Amino acid sequence: xxxxxxVVVVGAGPAGSMTAxxxxxxxxxxxxxxxxxxxxxxxxxxxxxxxxxxxxxGLKLDKKSVAWEVxxxxxxxPNGSSFLLSEKMAGDEVGIVIDRVFFDKLLARDAIKxxxxxxxKTSATKLLKEGDKVVGVxxxxxxxxxxxxxxxxxxxDGFESQVGRWAGIDTSLAPRDITSCFQYRLTNIDQxxxxxxxxxxxxxxxxxxxxxxxNKDTANVGMGMQLSKLSGPADVKKxxxxxxxxxxxxxxxxxxxxxxxxxxxxxxIEKTVGDGxxxxxxxxxxxxxxTGGGISNSCKAGKVAGEVLAKAAKxxxxxxxxxxxxxxxxxxxxxxxxxxxxxxxEKLVTLSDETFDKIIATLNEVGVDKMSTFAxxxxxxxxxxxxxxxxxxxx
Amino acid sequence: xxxxxxDEFEVDIDKCMHCGACVGSCPQNAITLxxxxxxxxxxxxxxxxxxxxCPVGAITLVGDD
Numbered sequence: 001x002x003x004x005x006x007v008v009v010v011g012a013g014p015a016g017s018m019t020a021x022x023x024x025x026x027x028x029x030x031x032x033x034x035x036x037x038x039x040x041x042x043x044x045x046x047x048x049x050x051x052x053x054x055x056x057x058g059l060k061l062d063k064k065s066v067a068w069e070v071x072x073x074x075x076x077x078p079n080g081s082s083f084l085l086s087e088k089m090a091g092d093e094v095g096i097v098i099d100r101v102f103f104d105k106l107l108a109r110d111a112i113k114x115x116x117x118x119x120x121k122t123s124a125t126k127l128l129k130e131g132d133k134v135v136g137v138x139x140x141x142x143x144x145x146x147x148x149x150x151x152x153x154x155x156x157d158g159f160e161s162q163v164g165r166w167a168g169i170d171t172s173l174a175p176r177d178i179t180s181c182f183q184y185r186l187t188n189i190d191q192x193x194x195x196x197x198x199x200x201x202x203x204x205x206x207x208x209x210x211x212x213x214x215n216k217d218t219a220n221v222g223m224g225m226q227l228s229k230l231s232g233p234a235d236v237k238k239x240x241x242x243x244x245x246x247x248x249x250x251x252x253x254x255x256x257x258x259x260x261x262x263x264x265x266x267x268x269i270e271k272t273v274g275d276g277x278x279x280x281x282x283x284x285x286x287x288x289x290x291t292g293g294g295i296s297n298s299c300k301a302g303k304v305a306g307e308v309l310a311k312a313a314k315x316x317x318x319x320x321x322x323x324x325x326x327x328x329x330x331x332x333x334x335x336x337x338x339x340x341x342x343x344x345x346e347k348l349v350t351l352s353d354e355t356f357d358k359i360i361a362t363l364n365e366v367g368v369d370k371m372s373t374f375a376x377x378x379x380x381x382x383x384x385x386x387x388x389x390x391x392x393x394x395x
Numbered sequence: 396x397x398x399x400x401x402d403e404f405e406v407d408i409d410k411c412m413h414c415g416a417c418v419g420s421c422p423q424n425a426i427t428l429x430x431x432x433x434x435x436x437x438x439x440x441x442x443x444x445x446x447x448x449c450p451v452g453a454i455t456l457v458g459d460d
């Protein structure tokens with residue numbers, strides 16, 4: 001059957017661009033659409049990532065994409081004591097503070113260089129279907145409304161994730177699996193700019209506060225709070241304002257940018273493909289439930305998606321069965337870790353400030369050679385078995 | 396009837412950051428973000444999760460405290 005494109009990717013964030021790049025590179029005819037007028041803007045991100053995974057997805061950062069480099073992470077307990085993690089130990093979310101306005105453009109450029117088409121200020125408004133099978137997408141743009149036919153629509157539409165739900169894939173979230181976030185880019189602050197800082201405990205109920213340096217006197221200072229722990233309108237902003245006012249390093253800071261948004265912190269969802277539809281990134285709920293970080297997982301899953309879609313285009317088979325190779329592929333890479341971190345998150349949100357204080361004190365006493373849930377629990381268990389009783393099923 | 400209820404949702408354009416937190420949190424997929432405009436559709440069941448999740452408190456239901 002004649003179609004306009006093999007693949008239409010809805011959303012040109014990291015997941016969408018990575019999918020488009022690897023699909024186009026391997027021969028598929030790809031169109032990316034982005035509803036905003038600029039790639040990477042407005043930013044909805046704390047911007048802290050690590051380096052370890054870049055090679056595996058063919059990512060080469062340019063100068064402009066990297067705002068700042070740090071030596072590691074500083075985990076701060078409610079009583080103010082802290083535990084330092086070197087970058088090597090800190091896992092997948094620390095090492096570089098990027099500039100999403102440039103980073104997202106870099107990834108989109110890679111996709112375009114690989115042969116993908118891109119249209120801005122173009123929104124998907126509905127899916128075109130034959131029975132349950134997705135065969136295209138209706139879009140609204142400056143040129144008006146039109147229908148685009150394709151073999152597969154890729155839902156890379158982020159946390160909002162409407163496209164997947166239009167296709168009948170359940171991406172709904174329980175209140176405990178949603179984090180509401182607010183962030184200032186604060187300038188004129190004092191900070192230890194060699195570290196990305198994470199503040200734990202009741203200052204950010206069910207979440208944490210982050211301070212990620214963008215340069216010597218500027219940082220992304222944000223907070224995420226679990227939806228089920230919010231008590232009224234704008235609660236997360238109120239908590240963040242209170243924290244900033246109470247911190248002498250930050251109090252004199254003034255914002256250069258405001259960022260709001262929400263993040264999923266759920267267990268892996270049941271299904272991310274159907275006939276002619278594939279979900280990737282935040283839209284597929286591939287976010288790490290502990291950190292709320294999504295860029296590395298989006299890029300890893302995006303590469304798998306692109307490769308599978310190119311094969312599907314060659315075989316002219318975009319059935320659910322054909323796309324199951326993506327489902328299996330991303331789960332092989334990410335699912336265990338997502339599930340384990342979701343379980344750990346479910347416990348972490350129940351801990352008291354006193355317990356967080358004890359955990360940080362213990363980590364400082366016994367040390368830990370690797371920043372993973374498992375390694376940390378093992379280290380604590382050796383000294384204070386009663387502290388990890390709650391987490392027994394993770395060991 | 397439903398339409399009337401929906402008319403009661405107010406989005407404060409001075410507060411709204413167009414971030415989509417309400418869109419992704421809506422269990423009914425009843426909210427759409429049109430670049431800088433939040434739209435509710437008839438699938439809304441008035442669960443009010445959007446009001447709660449909004450990081451800046453931009454959404455209210457008229458008559459609610």
